[in-house]
Amino acid sequence: MGEDSAVARYAAEFVGTFMLVFTIGCNVLTGQPVWGGVSIACVLTVMIYALGKSSGANFNPAVSLALGLCNKLEWVEVGIYMVVQTVAGILAGLCYLTMFGESFNLAPTKGHNLLQAGAAEVLYTFMLCFVVLNVAASNVHAGKNQFYGIAIGFVIVAGAYSGGSISMGCFNPAVAFGIDVSSAHLGFQNCFFYTIFEFVGAALAAGCFKVCRGAQEEDENADPGTPAKLLSEFLGTFMLVLTVGLNVLSGSAAGAFSIAASLMCMIFALGTVSGAHFNPAVTTAIICSGRDKCAPSEGAMFMLAQTLGGICAAFTYSAMMGGESFALGPVGDYKWSQAIVAEFVFTFVLSFVVLSVATVKSALSEYFGFAIGMCVTVGGCAIGKVSGGSLNPAVSIGISFAHLNAGGGMGAALVYCLVETIAGACAAGAFSLTQPSEFDAKTDEAMA
Numbered sequence: 524m525g526e527d528s529a530v531a532r533y534a535a536e537f538v539g540t541f542m543l544v545f546t547i548g549c550n551v552l553t554g555q556p557v558w559g560g561v562s563i564a565c566v567l568t569v570m571i572y573a574l575g576k577s578s579g580a581n582f583n584p585a586v587s588l589a590l591g592l593c594n595k596l597e598w599v600e601v602g603i604y605m606v607v608q609t610v611a612g613i614l615a616g617l618c619y620l621t622m623f624g625e626s627f628n629l630a631p632t633k634g635h636n637l638l639q640a641g642a643a644e645v646l647y648t649f650m651l652c653f654v655v656l657n658v659a660a661s662n663v664h665a666g667k668n669q670f671y672g673i674a675i676g677f678v679i680v681a682g683a684y685s686g687g688s689i690s691m692g693c694f695n696p697a698v699a700f701g702i703d704v705s706s707a708h709l710g711f712q713n714c715f716f717y718t719i720f721e722f723v724g725a726a727l728a729a730g731c732f733k734v735c736r737g738a739q740e741e742d743e744n745a746d747p748g749t750p751a752k753l754l755s756e757f758l759g760t761f762m763l764v765l766t767v768g769l770n771v772l773s774g775s776a777a778g779a780f781s782i783a784a785s786l787m788c789m790i791f792a793l794g795t796v797s798g799a800h801f802n803p804a805v806t807t808a809i810i811c812s813g814r815d816k817c818a819p820s821e822g823a824m825f826m827l828a829q830t831l832g833g834i835c836a837a838f839t840y841s842a843m844m845g846g847e848s849f850a851l852g853p854v855g856d857y858k859w860s861q862a863i864v865a866e867f868v869f870t871f872v873l874s875f876v877v878l879s880v881a882t883v884k885s886a887l888s889e890y891f892g893f894a895i896g897m898c899v900t901v902g903g904c905a906i907g908k909v910s911g912g913s914l915n916p917a918v919s920i921g922i923s924f925a926h927l928n929a930g931g932g933m934g935a936a937l938v939y940c941l942v943e944t945i946a947g948a949c950a951a952g953a954f955s956l957t958q959p960s961e962f963d964a965k966t967d968e969a970m971a
Contacts, residue, residue, distance in 0.1 A: 532600075533607045535577035539570040540611035541618075543582055544701040548619030551627055557776045560683030560692075564784075568676025575672070579659070583695040584608050584718075585725040589652035592729035595660040605696075612697030616705030626706040629699060629713045635689045637713075639843050641720040643686035643769075646839075648694045648724030649731075650762050650788070651678045656732040657792035662743045663736070664795070670889050674791035681762070681785035684777050685769035689843055696721050731758060735796050747796045752821075753828045755797035759789040760832030761839075763801055764921045768840030771911075772847050779903025779912065787896025794881070794891065803829055803916040803940075804947035808874035809882060811951035814961065816882050826916075833921030841925045848926040851919055852935040854908050862910035863942050869902030870914045870943040874950035883961055916940040 546566040550559035571580040579596070581587045584605040590596035596604070620626045631640035658664050658671045683692045693699045696718040703714035735755050738745040747755075766785035770778035790799040798817070800806045803826040809817045817825070841848045853862040873895070880887045880894045887894060903912040913919045916939070923936035955962060 532578040533603065535574040536581060536604050536607045537611040539574050539578075539580055539582040540608040540697050541615045542566055542570055543695075544612045544615035544698055545619055547698060547702075548616060548623075548626070548705070552619065552623045552625060560680050560687065560777065560781070563683060564676045564679035567679055568672045571672040571675055575659070578604075581655075582608060582697070583651070584697055585648050585695060585721040586652055586655050588722055589656060589725040589729045589732075590660060592726060593656060593660065593732055595656070608697040609700050612695075612699075612701030613704045614701075616701035616703075620705040626709070627702065628706045628709040629691065629693070629702040629717065630710075632689055632691060634845070635843075637716060639845070640690035641716065642839070642843050643682075643690040643692070644694060644717055644720035645724040645727070646762075646765065647678070647682035647686040647692070648721040649727045650682065650724075650785075651675070651694050652725045652728035653731060653758070654678050654788050654792045656728060657736065661732075661736050661739065663739050668889065670791050670892060674788050674892065677784040678788050680777075681766050681781055681788060684775040684781035685766045685773070685785075688769060688773035688775065690717070693717055694721060694724075735793065739795075749821075749824070752797035753824060755793040756800060756825045756828040757832040757835075759786075759793055759797075759799055759801040760829040760917050761836040762789055763915075764833040764836035764918050765840050767918055768837055768849075768922070768925070769843065771849055772840065772844045779900050779907055782903060783896045783899035786899055787892045790895055791892035797825070798881070799892075800825055800877075801829060801832075801917070802873070802914075804870050804914070804943040805874050805877050807944050807947035808878055808950045808954075811948045812878055812882065812954055814882070829917040830920055833915075833917030834924045835921075837921035837925035841928075846928070848929050848931070849922065850926050850929075850931050850935070851911060851913065851922045851939060854911055857909045859938075863938070865906035865910040866913060866939055866942045867946045867949075869898070869906055869912070870946035871950050871953070872901065873898040873914050874947040875953055878950060878954040879958065883958065910939075913939055914943065916943050919943065 543566055547563055550562050555562060574580045581604055587596060587601045587604040591598050591601035631637055655675050658674045682694055686692055699714040699717040703711050735751045738747050763785050766782050770781050775781060793799045806822045806825050810819055810822045853859055876898050877895055881891045902914050906912050919936045919939040923931060923933050
């Protein structure tokens, strides 16, 4: 690459990182508890779309590290990118300090310690880097899709309202340094700790990417293999349930949207590995719909991986929140009959949409993750205050397991799982009625 292209790359990284950190500062200092996370996610999304062609739009030393570890970015470039991004973050912090005449310190939020904040930074930096690697750097997707920007940017919606309630939600060393330098008069050291945590998350993302995409990095048309598919189902379900628990326990103002974003981003990342079910009810629907989309034996393994992911995530969010947990069941004064109907209807919606947009002959190529993920926004807002809006046996089991230490039981989980699984099976029935062409052997032969 010539000198001019190098200047363009570094300028792009500077501009994108500057705008990200400056937007964070403005949202925090003007007080945006509901829409702040969305604003920050959107500036990252639009800057990725605007500058991706110039530099790859890393805007984050942890992302650059992950790309280096996966041989997607030369190490010399990794080092230069990190310096440019960090300088941009610091200057952005000084700019919002000058503009507002005040700043805010980088530290774990009230009631949390550095270890808990570190866990939040590790896990959501992992998610961010992992999504980047899968949607923008893998041989399967690199340069072949237009969903990469929203998939990467909306990891911030997932993390800001969940992990952000513990660590302030940096997930980016340039952000950490920008905040800490601009508030050095209040104390300066946490940016170093946060950076270490974020680099650990990046390394974990690189390792998991190599497992999930190993075969496809050799041949993009290769079958990923059973271990890769099971890890995919575990990771997607883990991040979903973790985001559920942290949003609920922190009393998030945008919980349903944050949870939906976590599902959407992981579906975009892993849809071409395992199909990105992340939900035993969805797996049930796909098995019951036939058409050789998921063999029962493979589906059973998926369900086991999903359930294990949900349980591990539930114990993780409980530890991050100081041992807190919450019960599964009807919310407030709502009755069991109402909760059952609520869970059935919106698990049906979720499963039916998955079948209709992701398993059909002409599946959505760009918006499948958005369509599926937003089902959680639909259900979470509509019946979250009725049944809790689980819509997923792995979520139900995870929540109940984490609450056992507080005197909870597994009875509610058994009821929810049964209702959600039946809803998945019914979705398969509705799919066969509404889309008969998917079962037309003549059509299949003609397309072959």
